[in-house]
Amino acid sequence: MPKASGVASFYDRLAADYHLIYADWDDGIARQGRALDAVIRAELGLDSARVLDCSCGIGTQAIGLGLRGHRVTGTDISTGAVTRAVREAALRGVALPAATADMRQLPFAAAQFDVVVSADNSLPHLLTAHDVHAALTEMRRVLRTDGLLILSTRPYDEILKARPASTPPQVAASPHGRSITFQLWDWHEDGERYDLEHFQLVPDGAGEWDVCVRRSTYWALSQGQLSSYVIEAEFARPRWLAPESTGFFQPVLTARAA
Known part of the structure; x- marks a missing residue:
C-alpha cells in the first residue's frame, strides 16, 4: 500500500x-x-x-x-x-x-x-x-x-480486459455553476495496479476555473x-x-x- x-x-x-x-x-x-x-x-x-x-x-x-x-x-x-x-x-x-x-x-x-x-x-x-x-x-x-x-x-473483471486510460466526466451543480470531475489512469507493468489522477474543475464565480488534481494508486x-x-x-x-x-x-x- x-x-x-x-x-x-x-x-x-x-x-x-x-x-x-x-x-x-x-x-x-x-x-x-x-x-x-x-x-x-x-x-x-x-x-x-x-x-x-x-x-x-x-x-x-x-x-x-x-x-x-x-x-x-x-x-x-x-x-x-x-x-x-x-x-x-x-x-x-x-x-x-x-x-x-x-x-x-x-x-x-x-x-x-x-x-x-x-x-x-x-x-x-x-x-x-x-x-x-x-x-x-x-x-x-x-x-x-x-x-x-x-x-x-x-467492476474490475471488466476493467482489466480494457485497461482504460480515463473515466467519463461527471457533472455536478456547484455554487457558481457546473463542476466537472474525471480521472486519468496510468497502468503499471504488472497490468493490475494503476496510478490515478483525480481532476476536479470548479467554477470560481469570476469566469475562471479552480482546478485541483489529486493522486493515488489502486490495485x-x-x-x-x-x-x-x-x-x-x-x-x-x-x-x-x-x-x-x-x-x-x-x-x-x-x-x-x-
Missing part, C-alpha cells in the same frame, strides 16, 4: 469537494443506503444492525444506513473526511460516532458488530496481498460470529482474487451481487464471519 499518510492526504484534500462526484449527493446517500439496507435485511433479517463502516469517507453509505435505522459507527484513514462525515450526519439527524483509523488496525474489541462495510472501491487502495489480508482479518475480528461483511469495488483486484482473500481471512460463503440485483452502483461482495 502507499504510505497511509499518502492515502489520508488524498482524501483530506478531497473531503470538501467529494460530494461533487455526485449530480445529487443527497439522492446518492438515499439510494446507496436503501440498497445496502436491503442486503443487510436479506442476509441477517435485522431492522437495526450494529454496523461499522470502516472506510466511511464523508459519510455517503454510513449516513444512508443511519437514515434506514441502523446503528452505524464510522472510521476512515482521513481525518478531514471523518470530520465532515460527522457534521453531515448531524445535519441530517443521524448520530454517527466516528474516528480516524486505518482499516488494517481497527480500534475496537472483538465481535462488536453485526455488519462491517467497506464500500466505494476503498479496499483496492491496499496494494499487496499482505495488506489486504491484514484489513480483512481486522474486519473479521470485529464481527460477531456469522456477522456480515459487505465490500464493493469497481484492480478481480472478483476471484478478492473472494480468495476473503476466504483466507476466515470468512465463509463469499458471493458477488451485480448492480442490477442490488441497486448499488458497484458490484457487491458479501460473506459471513465463519
Whole structure:
C-alpha cells in the first residue's frame, strides 16, 4: 500500500469537494443506503444492525444506513473526511460516532458488530496481498460470529480486459455553476495496479476555473482474487451481487464471519 499518510492526504484534500462526484449527493446517500439496507435485511433479517463502516469517507453509505435505522459507527484513514462525515450526519439527524483509523488496525474489541462495510472501491487502495489480508482479518475480528461483511469495488473483471486510460466526466451543480470531475489512469507493468489522477474543475464565480488534481494508486483486484482473500481471512460463503440485483452502483461482495 502507499504510505497511509499518502492515502489520508488524498482524501483530506478531497473531503470538501467529494460530494461533487455526485449530480445529487443527497439522492446518492438515499439510494446507496436503501440498497445496502436491503442486503443487510436479506442476509441477517435485522431492522437495526450494529454496523461499522470502516472506510466511511464523508459519510455517503454510513449516513444512508443511519437514515434506514441502523446503528452505524464510522472510521476512515482521513481525518478531514471523518470530520465532515460527522457534521453531515448531524445535519441530517443521524448520530454517527466516528474516528480516524486505518482499516488494517481497527480500534475496537472483538465481535462488536453485526455488519462491517467497506464500500466505494476503498479496499483496492491496499496494494499487496499482505495488506489486504491484514484489513480483512481486522474486519473479521470485529464481527460477531456469522456477522456480515459487505465490500464493493469497481467492476474490475471488466476493467482489466480494457485497461482504460480515463473515466467519463461527471457533472455536478456547484455554487457558481457546473463542476466537472474525471480521472486519468496510468497502468503499471504488472497490468493490475494503476496510478490515478483525480481532476476536479470548479467554477470560481469570476469566469475562471479552480482546478485541483489529486493522486493515488489502486490495485484492480478481480472478483476471484478478492473472494480468495476473503476466504483466507476466515470468512465463509463469499458471493458477488451485480448492480442490477442490488441497486448499488458497484458490484457487491458479501460473506459471513465463519
